[in-house]
Amino acid sequence: MPRSLPPSSLSLSGSLIRERRLALGLRQGEVARQAGISASYLNLIEHNRRRVGPDVLDRLATVLGAEVASLSEGVGGALADDLRAAAAASPSAQAELERIEDFAGRFPGWAAVLAAQHRRVGQLEQAVGALNDRLTHDPYLSTSLHEVLSALSSVRSTAAILADTEDIDPDWRARFHRNLHEDSERLAVGAEALVAYLDGSDAAEEAGIASPQEVMEGWLADRGWHLAELEDEGGLPGLQAEVAGLASAAARSLAAAFLAQAAVEARALPLAQLAVEWAQDADPARIASLTGLSVLAVIRRVALMPESRAGLVVCDASGTLLFRKPVEGFALPRFGAACPLWPLFSALARPMTPILACVETAGRAPRLFRTLAICEARLPQGFAGPQLREAAMLILPEDGPRPTLQVLPLGPSCRICPRSQCPARREPSILAESA
Amino acid sequence: MTPRVLLIEDEPNITEAIRFILSRDGCEVVTLADGLGAVQAVRKDVPDLLILDLMLPGVSGLDILVQLRSDPATARLPVLMLTAKGQGRDREAAERAGANHFMTKPFSNDDMRAAVRALTGR
Numbered sequence: 001m002p003r004s005l006p007p008s009s010l011s012l013s014g015s016l017i018r019e020r021r022l023a024l025g026l027r028q029g030e031v032a033r034q035a036g037i038s039a040s041y042l043n044l045i046e047h048n049r050r051r052v053g054p055d056v057l058d059r060l061a062t063v064l065g066a067e068v069a070s071l072s073e074g075v076g077g078a079l080a081d082d083l084r085a086a087a088a089a090s091p092s093a094q095a096e097l098e099r100i101e102d103f104a105g106r107f108p109g110w111a112a113v114l115a116a117q118h119r120r121v122g123q124l125e126q127a128v129g130a131l132n133d134r135l136t137h138d139p140y141l142s143t144s145l146h147e148v149l150s151a152l153s154s155v156r157s158t159a160a161i162l163a164d165t166e167d168i169d170p171d172w173r174a175r176f177h178r179n180l181h182e183d184s185e186r187l188a189v190g191a192e193a194l195v196a197y198l199d200g201s202d203a204a205e206e207a208g209i210a211s212p213q214e215v216m217e218g219w220l221a222d223r224g225w226h227l228a229e230l231e232d233e234g235g236l237p238g239l240q241a242e243v244a245g246l247a248s249a250a251a252r253s254l255a256a257a258f259l260a261q262a263a264v265e266a267r268a269l270p271l272a273q274l275a276v277e278w279a280q281d282a283d284p285a286r287i288a289s290l291t292g293l294s295v296l297a298v299i300r301r302v303a304l305m306p307e308s309r310a311g312l313v314v315c316d317a318s319g320t321l322l323f324r325k326p327v328e329g330f331a332l333p334r335f336g337a338a339c340p341l342w343p344l345f346s347a348l349a350r351p352m353t354p355i356l357a358c359v360e361t362a363g364r365a366p367r368l369f370r371t372l373a374i375c376e377a378r379l380p381q382g383f384a385g386p387q388l389r390e391a392a393m394l395i396l397p398e399d400g401p402r403p404t405l406q407v408l409p410l411g412p413s414c415r416i417c418p419r420s421q422c423p424a425r426r427e428p429s430i431l432a433e434s435a
Numbered sequence: 436m437t438p439r440v441l442l443i444e445d446e447p448n449i450t451e452a453i454r455f456i457l458s459r460d461g462c463e464v465v466t467l468a469d470g471l472g473a474v475q476a477v478r479k480d481v482p483d484l485l486i487l488d489l490m491l492p493g494v495s496g497l498d499i500l501v502q503l504r505s506d507p508a509t510a511r512l513p514v515l516m517l518t519a520k521g522q523g524r525d526r527e528a529a530e531r532a533g534a535n536h537f538m539t540k541p542f543s544n545d546d547m548r549a550a551v552r553a554l555t556g557r
Binding site: 090092093121145146149150152153154155156157158160161164165172175176179182183428 | 449451459490540544
């Protein structure tokens with residue numbers, strides 16, 4: 001006796017029943033009669049216009065000599081989610097959301113292709129976001145991105161044609177199918193090349209593409225953003241020797257200055273003490289008051305703790321980013337100006353005023369972060385000299401429940417931010433609004 | 436009357452997709468795969484609408500547009516520019532050169548249809 005399934009899983013049985021019946025060469029009326037239902041009702045079931053109940057499904061399975069389970073594949077949750085997300089990403093298409101199950105039931109292969117392409121588009125948009133701000137500086141990336149965007153454009157149009165055109169000629173269908181395959185291959189190759197290029201910091205250095213700041217940050221990233229030697233007496237010379245081997249004189253100079261500052265701060269606030277205090281109350285200002293260090297110095301120490309998940313950005317009075325430690329989900333521009341809504345810049349305008357904020361990043365998968373920003377001013381040439389400002393923003397992933405603080409929506413940089421209605425927008429984004 | 440659209444695009448799969456979309460929307464679509472000879476082709480038989488990719492082998496889309504705008508016979512020809520780069524300066528350059536509309540790849544089929552209908556007065 002076929003095993004019954006709950007009604008919730010029966011939504012796409014119609015297509016499967018029809019497939020099975022046609023494969024057996026049975027007439028609709030005959031199957032309906034044997035199952036004890038009318039032919040018109042079976043017709044509605046087969047076109048997914050009526051949900052088939054467990055009892056009728058049992059009888060149909062018996063007539064068709066099939067297991068109930070083989071006739072009861074519903075739209076997987078992930079597939080339905082992807083299709084809804086694809087629809088949401090193209091609101092102007094006005095996809096028939098109420099017919100997702102019908103679509104997936106009638107064209108399961110194309111539904112899977114559409115869902116896969118939507119996921120791929122999401123991945124590529126992320127890659128585009130990470131790369132676009134380098135376009136004007138890097139002809140290789142400009143060309144590579146052009147290739148990816150062209151393939152993406154073809155995939156988008158072709159997939160939409162296949163999804164929207166029910167009466168498509170078989171020759172055209174086959175041709176578009178082939179085009180999709182070709183462009184998917186192109187996308188895969190293009191995306192891999194871009195990722196390899198981005199990962200290949202050594203190659204970038206050899207090609208003279210990486211900036212001195214990128215070289216220094218690459219060195220820190222290779223060390224896991226923690227300089228353990230600084231925590232021990234006598235560890236500094238070894239690090240200085242490493243820094244002396246960096247690619248360019250400018251990078252060596254930057255890294256040496258960074259190292260000297262980090263060594264002073266490590267001595268003033270040993271790691272063991274920092275770990276205890278941070279675990280007790282993650283407030284850099286409180287720890288600064290305990291140790292006599294500046295808040296900025298404590299923020300730097302926190303960001304470079306071993307296994308720290310905190311990101312860090314530092315800027316000067318012009319807003320130029322001087323230091324970037326990335327944190328997953330919070331994109332940091334490599335070139336060009338950052339989002340003006342970053343609390344970092346609010347802090348810059350008000351020296352010694354701590355800015356605590358909860359922020360939400362833009363994009364397909366928005367993320368919440370707690371940011372702690374502060375600006376400090378100094379007078380290296382005394383009263384007669386200029387006042388120099390430096391601001392830092394610690395970026396802490398907010399993993400818990402949504403905080404009660406007002407959430408500030410922000411982005412990475414206007415060019416790669418999808419918030420089209422942002423009042424602070426400087427220039428149009430290359431990303432679709434729906435992203 | 437069936438609008439005649441000349442599409443100059445070097446990506447064959449994009450060409451096929453646009454040709455399919457517009458043909459089903461009632462247009463006659465003629466295609467060219469590069470910029471060489473594009474200006475002569477337009478002058479020989481002026482279409483109702485020119486869809487022009489910005490980055491073409493041979494002669495760039497911008498150069499073609501500038502030449503067409505300098506000729507009284509094609510100065511008012513509706514031109515839709517396409518680009519895969521999405522650079523603000525590309526859009527500005529296209530608008531300065533006299534493009535009537537500008538679309539960034541990847542574009543939606545609905546947007547393409549709507550733009551072509553508007554530019555062909557339908």
